Each structure stands twice: as C-alpha cells, then as structure tokens.
Amino acid sequence: MEITFIGGGNMASAIIGGLLRESFDPRSICAVDIAAEQRAQLVERYSINAVAAIDDAVPLGSTIIMAVKPQHMKAAAQALAPLLKNEVVVSIAAGIRIEDLARWLGGHQRLIRCMPNTPALIGAGITAAHALPSVSTDQRAAAERILKAMGKVIWVAAEPLLDTVTAVSGSGPAYVFYFIESLRAAAVELGLTEQQASVLALETFLGSAKLAAQSTEDVATLRVRVTSKGGTTEAALASMARDQVRQAIIRGVRAAQERSHELGVELGKD
Ligand SMILES: NC(=O)c1ccc[n+]([C@@H]2O[C@H](COP(=O)([O-])OP(=O)(O)OC[C@H]3O[C@@H](n4cnc5c(N)ncnc54)[C@H](OP(=O)(O)O)[C@@H]3O)[C@@H](O)[C@H]2O)c1
The missing domain is CATH 1.10.3730.10 (ProC C-terminal domain-like)
Known part of the structure; x- marks a missing residue:
C-alpha cells in the first residue's frame, strides 16, 4: 500500500509515526507540505519522501490522506483534483463536509471523512469515520489500517453523526x-x-x-x-x-x- 499525505503537520506525523512502529515501509509514504521546515523534519525523523507540491507526488499512492487545517482544505483539494483516478481520499479535517470536499475535488466520490481526537498524537486516539458507498471494501480496510495508527477506529453510517462524534470525542x-x-x-x-x-x-x-x-x-x-x-x-x-x-x-x-x-x-x- 502506498500513501500520500497532503499536509505533514501534527496529525500526519502522528499517523506516520504509528505506521512506522507497525513496520510500515517509509519508502511507501510521501508527504506533501508547503512548509520547507516541516518537510525537512519529516525526512529526518521518518525517512519518508517529502515534496512541496502535489504534482511532485505523482504517481499518487492508492490512499490519500488530507491532513491540512480546515481553512486550507479547499486549496489543497483543488490542486489534487486534476490528478485523481480511483484513489481513495481520506479527510481528517474537522468540520469539512463530504459534499463540499467532493465538489472541490471535481466530483470525486471515493471519499472517507473522519474525526480523530488529540490523544491520537500519542497513539491513544479514537477516530470515527464515514465512507461514501463508492469506496470499495479493500479501500475501506486500507483506510482503517492507516487510521488505526492513531488508536481505535469506529465507523458511522451517516455523515451528520460526525457532528455528534465531534461533540463527544473530538471536543x-x-x-x-x-x-x-x-x-x-x-x-x-x-x-x-x-x-x-x-x-x-x-x-x-x-x-x-x-x-x-x-x-x-x-x-x-x-x-x-x-x-x-x-x-x-x-x-x-x-x-x-x-x-x-x-x-x-x-x-x-x-x-x-x-x-x-x-x-x-x-x-x-x-
Ligand atoms: N489535532 C487534533 O487533535 C485534531 C483532531 C481532529 C482533526 N484534526 C484535523 O487534522 C488536520 C491537521 O491538523 P494539524 O494539527 O496536523 O495541522 P498542522 O500541524 O497545521 O499541519 C498541516 C500542515 O499542512 C501544511 N499545509 C497547508 N496548506 C497546505 C497545502 N495546500 N498543501 C500541502 N500542505 C499544506 C501546513 O503548512 P503551514 O503551517 O505553512 O500552513 C502544515 O505544515 C486539521 O484539519 C484538523 O482539523 C486535528
């Protein structure tokens, strides 16, 4: 499994650290981050690939994790949109609804939205996720494996329940x-x-x-x-x-x- 992270900050680092502890191959991970200092830190700490722009991450991995701040999601999604094929895109951005993300991604439907919480930073988080029907069973399993690097994972059947999750485990x-x-x-x-x-x-x-x-x-x-x-x-x-x-x-x-x-x-x- 190859993974591309868009945004290589706190949460992406927590996931990457967890994956590497489970013997995930660092050469299968690429992080896109606009901040040079952040990229240098990722390379030094995890020996993964780190690039400045999404075009430099092509070919994209089978799973793309969007881990930028919510206010940066639209720009990050619009840069990703022309490069997408059948990859599954997993958003961990708080509050960004699937319909908005799908629109910014040019109609891409293989989407999973999730809500982790801060203990994820030490691998003790709880994440709730919701997948659109076009996400395959294998893609869902791959996403779950990645999210488990932050702690436990549950799935919710309807997206609005993520507002409840945000209120319970997020806050x-x-x-x-x-x-x-x-x-x-x-x-x-x-x-x-x-x-x-x-x-x-x-x-x-x-x-x-x-x-x-x-x-x-x-x-x-x-x-x-x-x-x-x-x-x-x-x-x-x-x-x-x-x-x-x-x-x-x-x-x-x-x-x-x-x-x-x-x-x-x-x-x-x-
Ligand atoms: N912390 C939590 O417990 C928690 C819980 C639930 C959900 N989340 C979600 O997790 C997401 C990530 O949070 P975080 O704390 O890890 O954020 P962060 O530390 O700020 O990391 C995001 C990184 O992405 C970079 N970036 C911004 N725009 C970009 C773009 N267009 N392309 C590539 N890289 C870009 C940022 O650079 P600059 O710093 O230069 O902007 C920064 O280095 C957020 O959406 C947040 O809602 C966090």
Whole structure:
C-alpha cells in the first residue's frame, strides 16, 4: 500500500509515526507540505519522501490522506483534483463536509471523512469515520489500517453523526481536562498542596478509565459498586445530582454538536 499525505503537520506525523512502529515501509509514504521546515523534519525523523507540491507526488499512492487545517482544505483539494483516478481520499479535517470536499475535488466520490481526537498524537486516539458507498471494501480496510495508527477506529453510517462524534470525542479531551482541573481545585480548596492535588486528580482519572476499559461491567455498575449506602461517594453524587451535573454535561455536548454543524456550513462556503 502506498500513501500520500497532503499536509505533514501534527496529525500526519502522528499517523506516520504509528505506521512506522507497525513496520510500515517509509519508502511507501510521501508527504506533501508547503512548509520547507516541516518537510525537512519529516525526512529526518521518518525517512519518508517529502515534496512541496502535489504534482511532485505523482504517481499518487492508492490512499490519500488530507491532513491540512480546515481553512486550507479547499486549496489543497483543488490542486489534487486534476490528478485523481480511483484513489481513495481520506479527510481528517474537522468540520469539512463530504459534499463540499467532493465538489472541490471535481466530483470525486471515493471519499472517507473522519474525526480523530488529540490523544491520537500519542497513539491513544479514537477516530470515527464515514465512507461514501463508492469506496470499495479493500479501500475501506486500507483506510482503517492507516487510521488505526492513531488508536481505535469506529465507523458511522451517516455523515451528520460526525457532528455528534465531534461533540463527544473530538471536543471530549477538553471535558476530561476540565473534570481533572475541577477535582484538583476541590483538593486544593480542601487543604492539599497543588502537587498532591494534581497527582491525585490525574491518577484517579487514569486509573478509573483503565479499570473501566478492562472491566466487563458497565461504568454505571462500577459507579454503584464504589457508592456505599450512607457513605462519602453517595454524599458527593447526591450533591452533583441536585446540581444537575449530568444534564449540564448533556447540554454542553449538544451545544458542541450544534456548533460543529454550523462550522461545517461556514467552512463549505465557496
Ligand atoms: N489535532 C487534533 O487533535 C485534531 C483532531 C481532529 C482533526 N484534526 C484535523 O487534522 C488536520 C491537521 O491538523 P494539524 O494539527 O496536523 O495541522 P498542522 O500541524 O497545521 O499541519 C498541516 C500542515 O499542512 C501544511 N499545509 C497547508 N496548506 C497546505 C497545502 N495546500 N498543501 C500541502 N500542505 C499544506 C501546513 O503548512 P503551514 O503551517 O505553512 O500552513 C502544515 O505544515 C486539521 O484539519 C484538523 O482539523 C486535528
């Protein structure tokens, strides 16, 4: 499998690093990046090919990963359009809708749109992807193999669900950081040092997430198990329920989903 990356920044580097860790041949990877410094870094770090313009990447690989910032997608797609044949184009750009990308690519239909998240930078991401029907089973499998270099991959049946994915796992790391910050603030307010508070909050989150991931039981069951009748956890959860914390989280995620939809419309304007 040969792969061409358009945009060789943070996310492309995360994917390339992951592929090479799985013994992918660096000579099968070409990255197109307009920034000379970025190209030099890619060559030095990964020994892949790096070129300044898409015309220098011909023949293109069977899979093309578009990894430029959303506001650069239109220009990058329009430069790619005349060179396309049957390749599958995978976009990881947040918010760019398939219909807009297809239009900028001159009607190309072998398209996959996905939404990774920041933990992808350390191979611990979760990516959701949606493929158009013209993407073959083999192309989908090839794309999944590449995306797995960033972590886990799920497929969604309808593109609008990617707005929900954006609101849940795309923005999700910020919610997790907010929760850790809040727990740390509580610890400091109740007498612990900043350092103690930080380690307690972070390790509690890390350990609980690992426990949930390894357990065969649902998180709700795990929560009930640490909530003894009349105990401390029950007191905290009752207080949070009175403050409607869960409803507030759902409202927040809904706001993110609506914003994701609006951004898609704005980014798709010609
Ligand atoms: N970071 C995340 O967690 C995350 C999560 C979900 C989705 N994404 C998506 O991933 C994409 C890439 O993000 P990133 O953080 O990796 O971006 P980045 O670090 O800015 O990398 C993009 C690279 O592409 C170059 N570039 C710009 N226009 C180009 C063109 N027409 N042809 C070739 N190269 C071009 C940029 O050069 P210049 O710097 O000179 O412009 C830059 O070196 C974004 O669309 C983002 O929405 C990221």
